[in-house]
Amino acid sequence: MSDTHASTPVAARVRRLEERLIEAGLVSEPELDEILARYLAGASPLNGARIVARAWTDDDFRSRLLSDANAAITDVGLSMRSGLQEQRLKVVANTPGEHNVIVCTLCSCYPIGLLGPSPSWYKSEAYRSRVVREPRAVLTEFGLTLPDDVEIVVHDSSSEIRYLVLPLRPAGTDGLGEDDLVGLVTREGLIGTAAV
Amino acid sequence: MGRVNDVGGQTGFGEIAPEDDELAFHADWEARVYALNAALLRHRVYNLDQFRDAIERMPPDRYLAASYYERWLTAIETLTGDGHE
């Protein structure tokens, strides 16, 4: 956790709310601590990266991942079951002719367990409003300039399906094993605002 | 009625500004809000759709001025009967 300006008005507001809810018996202090610990330990873009590295090195896994991601990710010890309701995961594969990018225009949904806590830019009105309308310009601002003949597909997560981009495997990586490939994959690559 | 959160395709929101090495929470209170919401959902005090609805019903000027977790805080207050505005 970062700064602890416990005296700010909003921090005081949160404390009052928390005290009221604990007193009403709706939540407990140990429970809140446990929730936070589990969240921070469990949610990470390394999870998404492991899925990608496996898909790059195992064609059978890749094919199962694209047809039933919820089942396939159990191969690497992952699950979409961490929340209250199991969400459906859909993995969308980049190809030389098509690039995918993810958004939730209505709020900020994305697969937190596989990508880690969402960055503020992903949650911002600026990203949510612009990426569906001018994705090419948005990607260029992120440093990803796509050739004109690459089509862009933007996926708006408006229901209970959560999306993960399967980036193209970078050139010159044939000699790398799965563990090394994991290190190449970034959160932005899994969202679609970077090539990998 | 159109809701303020429904921003797909709207213009005028300015630059997208990624932060380097951003932490999950900018302050302790944000983490507390996160945990409170998760606990209340788990105990079915309200459901996720009611939670989103409560955020969306914020007056537009308050919604846009509020940070991400301030919106969550407002929604939790609304749904647990706190009269704060």
Added chain:
Amino acid sequence: MSDARFRPGDRVRVHNVDPDHHTRAPRYVRGHHGVVVDSAGEWPLADDRARELPDPRVEPVYTVRFAARDLWGGGGHSVTVDLWQSYLEPEAEA
């Protein structure tokens, strides 16, 4: 549970409604036509759950692809949106 009305390949149009309650059809697709590219399972309707209706409708959700050209008059990209069945109606072939 509602029966599946649509399947991949079908042309559909998003109802042009503006409800007072919480809904998950973004404004930018309402009234527009697209193509169903996937069936995405059955889910309780967000509109009903948000209003705490005792028996929320469980409906198929479809991934519908829209051409940016149709949504905004320009742009070579496409946008997919996951939409509950009751947000959609069939669209006649062009």
